[in-house]
Amino acid sequence: MTAQSVSKGTWVLALGLVLGFLGFIYYLSSIPLQPNHRVISTPSEPNHTSEKSAKELDQLDFYQLLKEQRVSVESNENRPSKPIPKADSLAGVQYILQAGSFSKKEDAERLRATLLLEGFNATTEAVHVKGRQYHRVYVGPFKIKHQLERAKRALAQLKLKPMVIKQG
Numbered sequence: 001m002t003a004q005s006v007s008k009g010t011w012v013l014a015l016g017l018v019l020g021f022l023g024f025i026y027y028l029s030s031i032p033l034q035p036n037h038r039v040i041s042t043p044s045e046p047n048h049t050s051e052k053s054a055k056e057l058d059q060l061d062f063y064q065l066l067k068e069q070r071v072s073v074e075s076n077e078n079r080p081s082k083p084i085p086k087a088d089s090l091a092g093v094q095y096i097l098q099a100g101s102f103s104k105k106e107d108a109e110r111l112r113a114t115l116l117l118e119g120f121n122a123t124t125e126a127v128h129v130k131g132r133q134y135h136r137v138y139v140g141p142f143k144i145k146h147q148l149e150r151a152k153r154a155l156a157q158l159k160l161k162p163m164v165i166k167q168g
Contacts (some may be wrong), residue, residue, distance in 0.1 A: 092168070093166060093167070093168055094140070094141040094142060094143050094167050094168060095140060095141065095142050095148050095164055095165065095166055095167065096138045096139065096140035096141050096142070096164075096165050096167060097138065097139040097140055097142075097148070097151055097152060097155065097162040097163065097164060097165070098136055098137070098138055098162060098163040098165055099111060099115060099122070099137045099138065099139050099155055099160050099162050100136070100137045100160065101134050101135070101136045101137070102134065102135045102136075102137075103132070103133070103134060103135070104135070105124075105126070105135045107135070108124045108135035108136070108137050109124060109135075111137045112124050112137050114158075115137065115139060115158075118154070118158065120139045120151065120154075120155075121139060121140065122137060122138065122139050123137075123138050124136065124137050124138070125138065138165075139151055139155065139162065141167060148164070152164070
């Protein structure tokens, strides 16, 4: 491609881009730095602080100040010791949630698999009620109240109506 085959419009566009770029650079150089911005420059001499000897470090004030400071601690012998109650604890009792009860084992296992995929600790148990066998699906156990409540809400979002069962 020769200079004669390039159109006049292309040259004008290229010249405009170059002039625009130079104008932008000039504009950036004219903007004053704000107070929270710093210009970082590299020092002309290397920093030799890491080469200080242990003797020089011992001469620093804070080493002497630390040696002179003392901390007094009160004796707790006169205070009765009482355990700090855990506000969210269920006081040694644990709960489980019954997520469902089915006459067919396959249905109970299907729900258990779904709950396991959702991240729950789900188990099944066969029980006999009035001569009939049922397969119940449980979630838990829970020792902390907010975990129990969170699990109840999550099961409700799955269109289940969990029943709280107290253990121990």
